[in-house]
Amino acid sequence: MRPFHYSRPGSVGEAVRALGADPGAEVIAGGTDLVTLLRDGVRAPSQLVDVNRLGLDRLSWQPNGSVHIGAMCRNAVDDSRLRRAYPGLVQALRSGASPQIRNRASFGGNLLQRTRCAYFRLPEFDCNKRNPGSGCAALNGDGAQTALFGASPSCVAVHPSDCAVALVALNAVVHVEGPAGARRIPIEEFHVLPGETPQRETALRRDELVVAIELPPAPPSHYLKFRDRTSFAFALVSAAVAVEVSGGTVRSARIALGGVAAKPWRCLAAERELVGKPFTAPSIAKAGDAATEGAKPRPGNEYKVELVRRVVRRALTELGNA
Amino acid sequence: MREKASTFAGEPEPSGPNRRTVLVGAVGAGVAGTALAGVGVGLAAPTTAPPAPQETLPVTLTVNGVRRSAPVDPRASLLDTLRDQWGLTGPKKGCDQGACGACTMLLDGTRVLSCISLAVLHDGQEITTVEGLVAKGEMHPVQRAFAERDGFQCGFCTSGQVTSAVGLLKENPRPSRAEISELMSGNLCRCAAYSNIVDAVADAARGER
Known part of the structure; x- marks a missing residue:
């Protein structure tokens, strides 16, 4: 591990100034991802800015029924109102990592965790994300974990978060603070597709700090995750669904997929199959089919297409039965 | 392996107070919580050079009820610090990458x-390791349950399993067997003593009701 300067700001303003003053500085929150990247030589920041003591660890319910989740709330967050209002989010959080990791991992860090692509995490391989311009070893490597949607010739990695997938279905907004003040980034615009710059993963500027996640009031939601083993594994494919039904008709639907793209992948075509229809098996089956629209399978990940179809169908069915 | 702190030994140390001595002094004085505010940042203006790595920083922890302080390389893991600085070798270094759970400790009571x-x-935080679970010479009920149920074979993962189970029962005092399996999934046992481990945790949960 390369030496770094450790700083522990006492306010968000100080943290932002520290990031701005040192182009090599990175934020450390729970550290559950970053420490492994430091140890493996994947990251070598000149400075770590510790944001654990900025008072960003609070849940704050707003008069209009929305909630602001502090960026340093841990992924083990246990709040009965959050469970009732956003079951899909709490299911997503509980399906991630292990209890010990959830006790340390933060909401902000969860959004900013790096891909689990093995070629990114092993410095002996070429990776445009880790070392821009070096190439992508995954293109001719093991394709089983790679992206179905939104990949580029530069990068086929997927985002590993469960939480972020639920946040897309729940229409979250990311609150950030930077030198110019506060800014709100809709969750769908927070993560970006790789294009020719896979090293750039989010809309966050390097001197900005995620301070909270805002969730508006949401319809019933559900999260379903498929993985190689029952627990403590990243998603092969997951789906978060949030559907508002009244009078037997779907009024609104938001569907997002995990494990298939460099960002949580919103399925607009699947949503369109539901809105205005009864929330029943035939329309749910059509939504599952539509969720695969635009999929570009690569050698090794073809299985994900059928998995997307079934995960979406089952997530919606379970939500309907709940 | 970590690089040694001696990497910095050759750095020239300018005379008088400089950023490093100011910062280290400030951190040392700040053990009591909010006094920590502002360490290392107020001095950084956009025109200054990036701050240099600290060789060590003073760290104070309350470990199993005993207050301990040491100068610590900022790169040192919590695990290495407890094992190497203070000889607490109960927590094990299994994978060193967050996959196996052998290093599980309680941090302010949370695993x-x-x-x-x-x-x-x-x-400034409180740590409990497996060494701290014994009270007045008596094994913790979870330790006793592991012994009675043979919740191990080689024993390497056991301190992490036991500490994790103590944390689990704080989070969820009445877990079902299915919940025990799920909520212990962060602790691997390569001897696969899992069924006895689940029995032990279930016994401990019953005993603690």
């Missing part, structure tokens, strides 16, 4: 993986 956290992040 965490000490191999993927840095000691400097925890200045």
Whole structure:
């Protein structure tokens, strides 16, 4: 591990100034991802800015029924109102990592965790994300974990978060603070597709700090995750669904997929199959089919297409039965 | 392996107070919580050079009820610090990458993986390791249950399993067997003593009701 300067700001303003003053500085929150990247030589920041003591660890319910989740709330967050209002989010959080990791991992860090692509995490391989311009070893490597949607010739990695997938279905907004003040980034615009710059993963500027996640009031939601083993594994494919039904008709639907793209992948075509229809098996089956629209399978990940179809169908069915 | 702190030994040390001595002094004085505010940042203006790495920073932890302080390399994991600085070798270094759970400790009462956290992040906090579970010479009920149920074979993962189970029962005092399996999934046992481990945790949960 390369030496770094450790700083522990006492306010968000100080943290932002520290990031701005040192182009090599990175934020450390729970550290559950970053420490492994430091140890493996994947990251070598000149400075770590510790944001654990900025008072960003609070849940704050707003008069209009929305909630602001502090960026340093841990992924083990246990709040009965959050469970009732956003079951899909709490299911997503509980399906991630292990209890010990959830006790340390933060909401902000969860959004900013790096891909689990093995070629990114092993410095002996070429990776445009880790070392821009070096190439992508995954293109001719093991394709089983790679992206179905939104990949580029530069990068086929997927985002590993469960939480972020639920946040897309729940229409979250990311609150950030930077030198110019506060800014709100809709969750769908927070993560970006790789294009020719896979090293750039989010809309966050390097001197900005995620301070909270805002969730508006949401319809019933559900999260379903498929993985190689029952627990403590990243998603092969997951789906978060949030559907508002009244009078037997779907009024609104938001569907997002995990494990298939460099960002949580919103399925607009699947949503369109539901809105205005009864929330029943035939329309749910059509939504599952539509969720695969635009999929570009690569050698090794073809299985994900059928998995997307079934995960979406089952997530919606379970939500309907709940 | 970590590089040694001696990497910095050759750096020239300018005379008089400089950023490093100011910062180290400030951190040392700040053990009592909010006094920590502002360490290392107020001095940084956009025109200054990036701050240099600290060779060590003073870290104070309350470990199993005993207050301990040491100068710690900022890169040192919480696990290495407890094992190497203070000889607490109950928590094991299994994978050193957050996958196996052998390094599980309680941080302010909550189970965490000490191999993927840095000691400097925890200045002023309370740690309980497996060594701290014994009270007045009596094994913790979870330890007793593991012994009675043979919840191990080689024993390497056991301190992490036991500490994790203590944390689990704080989070969820009445877990079902299915919940025990799920909520112990962060602790691997390569001897596969899992069924006895679940029995032990279930016994301990019954005993603690």
